Amino acid sequence: MTDSSPNETAATGGRRWIQVNPPVFFVSAVLILAFAAAAALFPRRIGSLFDTLQAGIVRDFGWFYILSVAFFLIFVIFLMLSRYGDVKLGPDDSEPEYSYLSWLAMLFSAGMGIGLLFFGVAEPIQHYALPPVGQGRTIDAARQAMVLTFFHWGLHAWAIYIVVGLALAYFAFRRGLPLTLRSSLFPLIGKHIHGPAGHAIDIFAVLGTMFGVATSLGFGVLQVNAGFAHLFGLPVNPQVQIILIAVITGMATLSAGTGLDKGVKRLSELNIILAIALLLFVLAVGSTVFLLEAYVQNIGTYLGEVVQRTFRMYAYEPNAWLGKWTLFYWGWWISWSPFVGMFIARISRGRTIREFVGSVLLVPVLFTFLWMTVFGNTAIRLDLGGVAPIVQTVADNLPVALFEVLEQLPLSTIASGLATMLVITFFVTSADSGALVIDMITSGAAPNPPVWQRIFWAVCAGLVAAVLLLAGGLQALQTAALASALPFAVVMLLMCYGLLRALQTESEGSAIDLSIAADTPPEVSLSWQQRLSSITSFYKQSDIAAFLGGPGHTALAAVAAQLHESGLAPALTESDGRLDLDVPHGDRGTFRYTIRARSFLAPNFAWAESKAGNPDTRHYRAMAYSSEGDQQHDVTGYTQEQLINDLLNRYARFRHARRMP
Helix, strand or coil: CCCCCHHHHHHHCCCCCCCCCHHHHHHHHHHHHHHHHHHHHCHHHHHHHHHHHHHHHHHHHHHHHHHHHHHHHHHHHHHHHCHHHHCECCCCCCCCCCCHHHHHHHHHHHHHHHHHHHHHHHHHHHHHHCCCCCCCCCHHHHHHHHHHHHHHHCHHHHHHHHHHHHHHHHHHHHCCCCCCHHHHHHHHHHHHHHCHHHHHHHHHHHHHHHHHHHHHHHHHHHHHHHHHHHHHCCCCCHHHHHHHHHHHHHHHHHHHCCCHHHHHHHHHHHHHHHHHHHHHHHHHHCCHHHHHHHHHHHHHHHHHHHHHHHHCCCCCCCCCHHHHCHHHHHHHHHHHHHHHHHHHHHCCCCCEHHHHHHHHHHHHHHHHHHHHHHHHHHHHHHHHCCCCCHHHHHHHCHHHHHHHHHHCCCCHHHHHHHHHHHHHHHHHHHHHHHHHHHHHHHCCCCCCCCHHHHHHHHHHHHHHHHHHHHHHHHHHHHHHHHHHHHHHHHHHHHHHHHHHHHHCCHHHCCCCCCCCCCCCCCCCCCCHHHHHHHHHCCECHHHHHHHHHHHHHHHHHHHHHHHHHCCCCCEEEEECCEEEEEEECHHHCEEEEEEEEEEEECCHHHHCCCCCCCCCCEEEEEEEEECCCCCCEECCCCCHHHHHHHHHHHHHHHHHHCCCC
């Protein structure tokens, strides 16, 4: 009856120094370190290989990227507007773990922070100077430059993140599967998610995440180097950039050691404060009215052209612009999607699908549009008016563009220092969050893996960013993102189908096993006297507390003791008005059975029985549910034997769904 997964073995023997899913961890680590070694030893050959690879992907698979990303946006909007929007990412009574502000700050910082600093000025200026069609450095080119920038950073990007994040959160929190990429394909391949096919999916996710994060870190260190050069005269060269990567990655490892609630959360909140401060400063000291007018007009123009832009391939007017810009961005966002998707899934338990999609799709997008308008339109206005040669600056040294714009504003030194600090904190957050996500994938979603594993992946991210810069700079960063995204785009399409298939079973109340016709375990039999008593009785909070501390605790403790004798590592926890029994099964997930006190408004006929003058209009029940996504059911008045049978029915369903002996 025992399982032999590595995580479970570690749990039975106490806290081990390593908790990994061996095929995923070691294969991913070997591939990443082998690539880093090859790029460090043969940078020119790797750079030439990158050039050939990018040209082939753009030529042969550009249409696939365009169609896939269009489908992702249509799919998430459909889910938000459909009846599935009311489904919670967790049990029906689950509540969000984080406040709305903290939640948005964390997902935003993990999503696009460094990119906004790097491309906020550089991209609009480049589209303005060299548009895909038409003459550059004109009013029309300026207008189209902002639309193109919005297109690359708008709804499509966050729709990609939503597909992965939503699938992971749904299957992990509502269906009880591990928080790993393979879980989202359970409706399609069933038990095979625990075999070689599942390992391959997770390895693709690790590689995509690593190269996506490394791409952002590469952009970030170029920006930091430019900032230090502007402020302190520090040289701009690969040697300095490698040192900066090492120092800032060291900071990320310190943050990684503090965990999600301390390190990532606090840095994310600091990021959003610094970003808003810099944004408001430029908006206030710049052409405020013009920027606000441009913001409104840019949004309107973007919405008017979004459909046409979505499917535009420049088939009748071929040029290299599509591969350099749109396809690079789609590849970058897809390669980031395992990272950002898993991260926002991890922090989104308890939210509905409609809330998840609506918030993630709109709130960061509107902020991003404001950012791009403030910095992009300010740069274009400076160049159009002849105040500063921003176009030439971007052509000569792209990372310096932001600081060239800030130089034209009051208090430029302070603003440049704030921007540099912001890039550093975004760098640390990205490396920290990326390491956390990769550790979750490679450990099989172990609840508390050793800290050194997360530190190892943070160091790997910095190492890959360094060798990519040595192997070809910006071109290598773009190719790494584009190439790593290609296989995962196929996985994402399968995830959409699996998620839709699972959601279609919500109204049918089916169990987690979506691929087979599993027999539903029998419900607990109650005597007619128990049923009548449950219907007519109204319990006080103290009555339910006594029930949880008596039959409830005794029943769960008895099952936990028996499971422990079978070689498992159950954990029984008791908090105020709640009992939880967790049974970990490594990469197959953790079974949880919960009994909690819940209050209800008493019906009118019960008020007359309350004490005169001070009616108590609430009564309490003991409600039970499991990680299998079943609805809460009333277990008030159950005997110890009946509670054990109810628990075992749910546990048998858990094991049967995962094909466990």
